[in-house]
Amino acid sequence: xxxxxxxxxxxxxxxxxxxxxxxxxxxxxxxxxxxxxxxxxxxxxxxxxxxxxxxxxxxxxxxxxxxxxxxxxxxxxxxxxxxxxxxxxxxxxxxxxxxxxxxxxxxxxxxxxxxxxxxxxxxxxxxxxxxxxxxxxxxxxxxxxxxxxxxxxxxxxxxxxxxxxxxxxxxxxxxxxxxxxxxxxxxxxxxxxxxxxxxxxxxxxxxxxxxxxxxxxxxxxxxxxxxxxxxxxxxxxxxxxxxxxxxxxxxxxxxxxxxxx
Amino acid sequence: xxxxxxxxxxxxxxxxxxxxxxxxxxxxxxxxxxxxxxxxxxxxxxxxxxxxxxxxxxxxxxxxxxxxxxxxxxxxxxxxxxxxxxxxxxxxxxxxxxxxxxxxxxxxxxxxxxxxxxxxxxxxxxxxxxxxxxxxxxxxxxxxxxxxxxxxxxxxxxxxxxxxxxxxxxxxxxxxxxxxxxxxxxxxxxxxxxxxxxxxxxxxxxxxxxxxxxxxxxxxxxxxxxxxxxxxxxxxxxxxxxxxxxxxxxxxxxxxxxxxxxxxxxxxxxxxxxxxxxxxxxxxxxxxxxxxxxxxxxxxxxxxxxxxxxxxxxxxxxx
Ligand SMILES: Cc1cc2nc3c(=O)[nH]c(=O)nc-3n(C[C@H](O)[C@H](O)[C@H](O)COP(=O)(O)OP(=O)(O)OC[C@H]3O[C@@H](n4cnc5c(N)ncnc54)[C@H](O)[C@@H]3O)c2cc1C
Ligand SMILES: Nc1ncnc2c1ncn2[C@@H]1O[C@H](COP(=O)(O)O)[C@@H](O)[C@H]1O
Numbered sequence: 356x357x358x359x360x361x362x363x364x365x366x367x368x369x370x371x372x373x374x375x376x377x378x379x380x381x382x383x384x385x386x387x388x389x390x391x392x393x394x395x396x397x398x399x400x401x402x403x404x405x406x407x408x409x410x411x412x413x414x415x416x417x418x419x420x421x422x423x424x425x426x427x428x429x430x431x432x433x434x435x436x437x438x439x440x441x442x443x444x445x446x447x448x449x450x451x452x453x454x455x456x457x458x459x460x461x462x463x464x465x466x467x468x469x470x471x472x473x474x475x476x477x478x479x480x481x482x483x484x485x486x487x488x489x490x491x492x493x494x495x496x497x498x499x500x501x502x503x504x505x506x507x508x509x510x511x512x513x514x515x516x517x518x519x520x521x522x523x524x525x526x527x528x529x530x531x532x533x534x535x536x537x538x539x540x541x542x543x544x545x546x547x548x549x550x551x552x553x554x555x556x557x558x559x560x561x562x563x564x565x566x567x568x569x570x571x572x573x574x575x576x577x578x579x580x581x582x583x584x585x586x587x588x589x590x591x592x593x594x595x596x597x598x599x600x601x602x603x604x605x606x607x608x609x610x611x612x613x614x615x616x
Numbered sequence: 617x618x619x620x621x622x623x624x625x626x627x628x629x630x631x632x633x634x635x636x637x638x639x640x641x642x643x644x645x646x647x648x649x650x651x652x653x654x655x656x657x658x659x660x661x662x663x664x665x666x667x668x669x670x671x672x673x674x675x676x677x678x679x680x681x682x683x684x685x686x687x688x689x690x691x692x693x694x695x696x697x698x699x700x701x702x703x704x705x706x707x708x709x710x711x712x713x714x715x716x717x718x719x720x721x722x723x724x725x726x727x728x729x730x731x732x733x734x735x736x737x738x739x740x741x742x743x744x745x746x747x748x749x750x751x752x753x754x755x756x757x758x759x760x761x762x763x764x765x766x767x768x769x770x771x772x773x774x775x776x777x778x779x780x781x782x783x784x785x786x787x788x789x790x791x792x793x794x795x796x797x798x799x800x801x802x803x804x805x806x807x808x809x810x811x812x813x814x815x816x817x818x819x820x821x822x823x824x825x826x827x828x829x830x831x832x833x834x835x836x837x838x839x840x841x842x843x844x845x846x847x848x849x850x851x852x853x854x855x856x857x858x859x860x861x862x863x864x865x866x867x868x869x870x871x872x873x874x875x876x877x878x879x880x881x882x883x884x885x886x887x888x889x890x891x892x893x894x895x896x897x898x899x900x901x902x903x904x905x906x907x908x909x910x911x912x913x914x915x916x917x918x919x920x921x922x923x924x925x926x927x928x929x930x931x932x933x934x935x
Contacts, residue, residue: 373747373750373751375751375753380753393866394866450729451719451729451731452719452722452723452729455719455723456723476866478865478866479747482715482719482731483712483715483716483731484715484716484718484719484720484729484731485719486716487687487715487716487717487719487720488719488720488722488723490720490794491691491719491720491723491724492723494793494794495793495794496686496792496793496794496795496796497686497687497688497716497795497796498686498796499686499716500712502859512799513796515686516859516860517711517712517713517860518711518712518804518811518812518813518860518868519627519712519713519801519803519804520801520802520803520804520805520860521801521802522686522798522800522801522802523798523799523800523801523802524686524796524797524798524799525796525797525799526792526795526796526797527792527793530796535859536859536866537859577728577758578722578726578727578728578729578757578758578759578760579728579729579730579755579756579757579758579762580755580756580758581753581754581755582741582754582755582756583753583754584751584752584753584754585751585752586750586751586752587745587749587750587751587752589909589910590891590896590909590910592908592909592910592911592914593911593912593913593914594912594913594914595908595911595913595914595915595916596914596915596916597903597915597916597917598915598916598917598918598921598922600921601925602899602915602917602921602922602925602926603921603922603923603924603925603926603927603928603929604925604926604929605915606897606899606913606915606922606926606929607926607929607930607933609897609913610874610897610930611933613895615817615873615874615895616841616930616933
């Protein structure tokens with residue numbers, strides 16, 4: 356019976372305008388609606404499918420500000436059992452490496468975990484690296500970018516999908532898995548699920564609770580720094596023609612003029 | 617001058633274009649040194665082409681484990697070389713594998729990680745295009761040797777002479793309790809077409825293409841231009857084209873010289889994956905489609921009329 360940890364992140368909705376704060380170039384969290392990252396719903400779904408087939412328990416872990424509780428509740432209402440929420444003012448502006456370090460410590464709080472399931476890439480930072488870094492820090496195999504996951508006892512098999520094609524992977528538990536967007540269709544929380552989620556335990560931790568020094572995390576202690584940030588001058592629309600039977604030729608002429616063909 | 621390590625992307629003994637882009641970028645900072653991690657015999661096949669883009673050194677980390685396990689052998693090789701060469705920076709392609717390699721390497725070395733750079737200067741300051749291209753950021757590593765992943769297609773590759781002196785690297789044996797074993801590989805079947813991130817021209821189809829069968833209109837135009845084929849998520853979700861070809865926020869990010877969008881509305885999540893293309897051409901029958909806001913040349917019309925005509929015109933000009 357696998358003891359599963361699912362990593363979920365709250366992100367600004369990609370449909371709203373996303374900005375960086377002018378003062379310190381951190382994410383301006385007030386400018387956009389916050390949602391549970393879509394790919395994380397699929398990570399939760401995959402954990403629930405495994406639990407339904409093989410038993411076990413699903414713990415949600417999230418590192419983020421207080422309002423990330425909404426994303427955690429959503430995962431709980433889908434059917435996860437409990438949650439760990441690391442929230443600390445000291446974390447503001449943390450970079451990918453710092454976040455991974457905190458996540459590794461938080462996963463370590465879940466006793467006897469067998470499997471960590473994450474999304475393959477967050478829609479805000481798009482680092483596409485947190486699950487791999489986590490595997491590095493935990494010293495366990497990474498089976499990332501999965502479009503299919505099979506667990507047989509302690510043997511884990513994954514079909515990895517990347518620009519290179521499909522790679523079949525195998526490893527023993529404990530391990531870190533990240534899922535791609537084609538792995539499953541996440542369920543909608545039921546009314547019963549939403550009601551039940553309100554009573555499920557959410558443990559809130561600070562970095563100190565995890566044994567991490569506040570001087571190791573946050574904007575001022577990141578190993579990279581943003582020197583400047585500016586909204587990109589929007590691409591301006593160029594020429595536009597209406598096809599009158601010669602649209603293809605018009606494009607060809609344009610491409611020739613631009614020396615593209 | 618300090619070395620700048622470049623992790624070589626290669627398939628079947630052939631170096632990918634992104635590696636030439638990285639070697640070119642590395643020359644701005646120091647002496648480019650290529651790192652080949654692969655099966656025994658790989659370096660012999662790729663050395664000459666690396667020399668042609670200025671590699672002064674070629675570190676050779678070859679073993680069966682190097683191709684038998686995911687990601688970790690590359691991290692092991694780079695970590696070993698960094699320890700002996702103290703390079704000015706490590707450059708890796710910003711691909712699915714590359715992002716993971718760079719993340720793990722930076723964590724292991726305890727140095728700054730810069731993700732998905734679209735440009736890099738002599739001081740190692742990078743430019744990043746975030747939030748789907750909406751914001752441009754300049755950043756720098758403040759601790760240790762910067763590990764940078766660079767978006768394919770963002771640097772113009774320039775040839776240069778390099779000595780490409782080989783130097784063997786001892787790879788530690790892989791611990792199967794810490795790495796995933798690769799049991800099979802099924803390379804993408806794209807025929808003779810270039811890979812999406814490698815192509816200088818990409819032709820993509822959206823929901824407007826209407827069916828899997830009619831995607832050959834997209835493919836024919838792509839083939840006339842020597843282009844890669846891409847697809848929107850709606851086209852993928854409708855089963856018109858395989859997911860590996862999806863362009864956008866949750867698909868591949870491309871940055872070609874020319875991007876042609878056929879029957880794609882231009883949703884923000886699609887634009888996130890193609891906004892940094894140098895030139896954008898769009899064909900859509902809806903004059904209000906948002907794709908026209910970013911197109912350098914737009915045709916309001918039926919793609920089934922416009923695309924075949926364009927295919928013909930391109931063929932004619934090629935003679
Ligand atoms: C979290 C998240 C992640 C996402 N990630 C991605 C991603 O990675 N990539 C992506 O593409 N999308 C992504 N999307 C989906 C995105 O929001 C859009 O739904 C999608 O891009 C729409 O695809 P489309 O333009 O092909 O389809 P539609 O929006 O349906 O547009 C089809 C267009 O075709 C035109 N058309 C129809 N027939 C013809 C014809 N005969 N000739 C010419 N034009 C015609 C129509 O006018 C219309 O503009 C994501 C969404 C979310 C929420
Ligand atoms: N702050 C966080 N809290 C919980 N999970 C996270 C956090 N950041 C990243 N992750 C997980 O890592 C995945 C990939 O994120 P990234 O590497 O940032 O693109 C996400 O889909 C999440 O599952």
